[in-house]
Amino acid sequence: METIYIDVPKKKWGVIVVYDYDFMDWDEMGAIMESFGMSEHDIKKSLRILSRYDTGMAVSRTDLRMSVVFVSRATRPSEFWDTLNHELYHVNVAIIDYYDEPYDEEGAAHLQGYLMKQAVERIGAPCL
Numbered sequence: 001m002e003t004i005y006i007d008v009p010k011k012k013w014g015v016i017v018v019y020d021y022d023f024m025d026w027d028e029m030g031a032i033m034e035s036f037g038m039s040e041h042d043i044k045k046s047l048r049i050l051s052r053y054d055t056g057m058a059v060s061r062t063d064l065r066m067s068v069v070f071v072s073r074a075t076r077p078s079e080f081w082d083t084l085n086h087e088l089y090h091v092n093v094a095i096i097d098y099y100d101e102p103y104d105e106e107g108a109a110h111l112q113g114y115l116m117k118q119a120v121e122r123i124g125a126p127c128l
Contacts, residue, residue: 080126
């Protein structure tokens with residue numbers, strides 16, 4: 001299991017990205033999900049979904065100003081980046097909602113770009 005941390009200093013928000021995991025990592029992943037307030041039922045359901053290729057999930061806790069993103073293994077690099085971008089969009093929405101900012105402004109677009117840039121620079125090559 002690989003984990004990166006993205007700090008969003010302008011928004012005082014942290015993002016954990018978990019990828020390149022397998023079934024041996026499910027206990028640790030479940031513990032992360034539990035710390036983000038997920039129920040045991042939802043954790044089991046999420047782990048089943050995340051065991052498939054080309055899937056992902058994002059969970060945010062506004063009280064902590066933290067988000068976690070899980071990205072499964074991918075069938076090809078473009079699927080990995082597509083899934084990651086999709087999940088980071090959910091993080092972007094959580095941050096924008098928290099600060100009660102408009103979605104259709106440059107700030108939201110710049111935040112999405114920042115999140116993706118940080119992820120690409122830290123991950124480099126996706127897991128397949």
